[in-house]
Amino acid sequence: MLIVQKYGGTSVGTLERIDEVAKRVIENKKAGNDLVVVVSAMSGVTNQLIEYAEYFAKNAPQDRDMDMLLSSGERVTSALLSIALNAKGYPAISLSGRGAGITTDTSATKARIKSIDTKNIDEALKDGKIVVIAGFQGVNEHGQVTTLGRGGSDLSAVAIAGALKADLCEIYTDVDGVYTTDPRIEPNAKKLEKISYDEMLELASMGAKVLQNRSVELAKKLNVNLVTRSSFNHNEGTLITGEENMTNMEDVVISGIALDKNQARVTMRSVLDRPGTSAEIFKALADKNINVDMIIQNAGQKDGTTNLGFTVPQNEVDSARAVVEKYASSVEFDSDVVKVSIVGVGMKSHSGVASVAFSTLAAEGINIEMISTSEIKISIIVAAKYGELAVRALHKAYKLDA
Numbered sequence: 361m362l363i364v365q366k367y368g369g370t371s372v373g374t375l376e377r378i379d380e381v382a383k384r385v386i387e388n389k390k391a392g393n394d395l396v397v398v399v400s401a402m403s404g405v406t407n408q409l410i411e412y413a414e415y416f417a418k419n420a421p422q423d424r425d426m427d428m429l430l431s432s433g434e435r436v437t438s439a440l441l442s443i444a445l446n447a448k449g450y451p452a453i454s455l456s457g458r459g460a461g462i463t464t465d466t467s468a469t470k471a472r473i474k475s476i477d478t479k480n481i482d483e484a485l486k487d488g489k490i491v492v493i494a495g496f497q498g499v500n501e502h503g504q505v506t507t508l509g510r511g512g513s514d515l516s517a518v519a520i521a522g523a524l525k526a527d528l529c530e531i532y533t534d535v536d537g538v539y540t541t542d543p544r545i546e547p548n549a550k551k552l553e554k555i556s557y558d559e560m561l562e563l564a565s566m567g568a569k570v571l572q573n574r575s576v577e578l579a580k581k582l583n584v585n586l587v588t589r590s591s592f593n594h595n596e597g598t599l600i601t602g603e604e605n606m607t608n609m610e611d612v613v614i615s616g617i618a619l620d621k622n623q624a625r626v627t628m629r630s631v632l633d634r635p636g637t638s639a640e641i642f643k644a645l646a647d648k649n650i651n652v653d654m655i656i657q658n659a660g661q662k663d664g665t666t667n668l669g670f671t672v673p674q675n676e677v678d679s680a681r682a683v684v685e686k687y688a689s690s691v692e693f694d695s696d697v698v699k700v701s702i703v704g705v706g707m708k709s710h711s712g713v714a715s716v717a718f719s720t721l722a723a724e725g726i727n728i729e730m731i732s733t734s735e736i737k738i739s740i741i742v743a744a745k746y747g748e749l750a751v752r753a754l755h756k757a758y759k760l761d762a
Contacts, residue, residue, distance in 0.1 A: 361527040362394045362485075366495065366517035369403035370534040371591035372437050378402075381532075381591060382444040385490060389450060394485050396524065398495040398517040399441055401433025409433060423468045427497075427507045430469070431457070434494035434513065442492045452490040455480060457505070460491075460520065462498035464506045471506035473498060473515065476523040493520065511572030518575045522582030529584050530597070531571060536590035537598035538563070538570050540760040541617040545748045548761035552615060554599045559615045562703040562737045576600065603705065613706035613713060614758040619751050620699040623653070624677045625729065625741060628668040630689035633660040637687070638668065644683045650676050654699070654732040654739060665689075669730065671699065671741065697729065698747035701739040702754060714738055720757040726750055 365385065372378050381397075388395055409429050413420040420426060435456055442454035461477030484491045495513025500506050508515050514531060521529035538560065539549040555563075557580035564573035570588055579586050579600065589597025631637060638657065645652055655670040668688075672680050674695050685691050707713050717738055721728060726749065730741035742750055755761060 361392075362396075362524060363388060364396045364398065364517050364521040364524065364526045364529045366398040366513055366529070366531050367400065367591055368513065368531075368533045369400045369405070371532050372399055372441070373403035375440070377591075378437070378440050378444055382441060382448060384591065385441075385445065386448060386450055389490060396481060396485070396491045396493065396520060396526070397441065398493045398513055398520060399434060399437040400495055400513040402437055405433040405436070406430060424504050424506075426469050427471075427505050430507050431494070431497040431505050434496050438492045438494040442490075445490055445492070450490060451488060452492055453484050454492045454494070455484075456494050457497035457516070458499040460493045462516065462519070464498040464500050464508070466500045466502070466504075467506070469507055470509040471498060471500065473508070473519045476519055478520075478523050481520070481524065509574075511575065514572045514575035515578060518578045518582065518584050518586070521584045522578070526584070529579070529586050531575075531586060531588045532591035533570070533588065534590060534592060535570060535588075536593060536595045537588055538600070538616070540615070541751055541755050542619060545619065546617075546752050546755045546761070549755065550760065552598050553596075554601060555615055556603045556705055557600060558603070558736055559703050559705055560600045562701065562734070563616050563618050571600070613710045614702055614704035614760060615706075616703050617751050617754050617758075617760070618701045618703065619747055620701070621744070621747065622673050622675070623671050623697050623699045623741065624674045624680075624693060624695040625669065625671050625697050626677075626680055626684065627692040627694070628684055628688035629691070630663075630665040631668045631687055633664050633666040641668070641684060641687050645672075645680065648679055648683055650680050650683065654730050654741060656730055656732075671697075671730065696744045697741050698744045699739055699741055700747060700750045700754065701737055702758070703737050705736050707736050707738075716757055717754060720753050721750060724749060724753050726753075 367381050410420050438454040442452040445452035463475045464471035464473050481491050495516035497507050537551040538555055539551050541549045543549040560576050564571050564576055586600040587597045653671045658667040660666045677693050726742050726746045728740050732739045
C-alpha cells in the first residue's frame with residue numbers, strides 16, 4: 361500500500377515526540393507499505409515566529425516575508441524526522457514544499473494549491489526511501505515560497521495523497537477520531553467508525569476541530585480516503601469516505617452534534633425593503649472578507665422596511681459594524697450566543713428530525729433565536745449559557761450515546 365501520513369504540531373512537539381513518530385513510521389514501513397510523511401511545525405513554533413515578526417511590526421504583515429518566515433517551522437520538523445529515520449537505519453529524504461513539486465497561486469499567507477509535480481516523490485519512493493515533506497507550503501509561479509494558511513499541513517497531505525493516488529491518507533493528531541460530540545461536554549460521546557465527507561464537512565464548519573474543512577473538501581473532490589487518529593496511542597481512528605463506501609447510512613439518522621462558540625448575532629433594524637438591498641449589504645461584507653453564516657430576513661413592514669439578522673465570527677464583529685451601520689436605523693450585536701448543529705445524512709430519508717430538536721430544547725427551557733437548515737444539517741442559535749446543555753440534551757434525544 362501507498363500511505364500518506366500527516367503528523368500535527370502536538371505529535372511532533374518535542375524531540376522525544378519526533379522520535380516516537382519515527383518509530384511509528386518504521387512500524388508501517390516494516391509492514392510493507394510505501395510511505396510519504398507530511399509534518400507540521402513543532403507545537404508553538406509558528407506562534408513564536410509570528411511573535412518574532414511582531415517585534416518589528418506591531419501587526420505581522422501579510423506578505424511574502426511572512427511566508428518565508430512561517431514556512432521554516434515545517435522544514436525544521438521534516439529535516440529532523442528524516443535524520444531520525446536515517447539514524448535508525450531506514451533511508452529517508454526530506455523535501456520542502458518546493459522540492460515536493462507543490463505549485464500554488466500567488467496569495468500571501470493563504471495560498472491555494474494549483475498543481476503537484478510528483479517527480480521527486482516518485483523517484484524517492486522507487487528508491488525505497490521514506491519521503492518526509494514539510495507541510496503548509498509550496499511555491500508560486502514566480503518561484504516565491506507561499507504558505508497555505510492555518511491547518512495547511514492537512515491540506516498538503518490530502519493534495520499529495522490525491523496526486524499520488526495513495527491508498528490511504530492518515531491524519532495524526534492528539535485525538536483518536538471523530539466523536540458524536542465533544543467528549544469534554546458529553547462524557548457519553550462515542551467515537552465513529554466511519555463518517556461521510558459531507559457529514560465531516562458540516563461538523564468541521566460548525567465547530568468540530570478534528571479536521572480542517574478545506575482538507576475535507578479536497579479529499580471529497582479527489583476521492584481520498586481519510587483516517588483521523590491519535591499519534592499518542594494505537595487505537596483505531598475514524599474513516600472519512602464517500603457515501604458509496606458507507607453501509608446502512610440511512611439507518612444512522614444523526615452522526616454528530618457540534619458546538620461553535622465563536623459566533624456573534626447581528627440584527628439590523630428598519631432596513632430598506634426593496635430588491636437589491638440584501639445583495640448590496642452582503643456584497644459589502646464579502647468585499648471585507650467577513651464570513652457570514654446564518655441569515656434571517658423578516659417579512660416587510662408597511663413602512664417599506666424590514667429587519668435583517670445574520671451571524672459572523674466574534675472576531676469579525678467590529679469589521680461588520682463598520683460595513684452595515686449605514687444600511688439600518690439601528691444595528692445590535694450580541695456575542696453572547698452559540699451555534700448548535702445537528703448533522704446526519706440520514707436526514708435525507710427520515711422525517712421528524714427537526715421536531716425532535718425543537719421539542720427537546722423546549723423541554724429544557726432553551727429558547728431558539730435563529731435556525732438554518734440544509735439537506736443534512738440543522739443549525740440553531742441559542743444563548744451561550746445554554747450551549748453545552750443543548751448539546752447534552754440533543755445527544756441523548758437522538759440516542760447517540762447508545
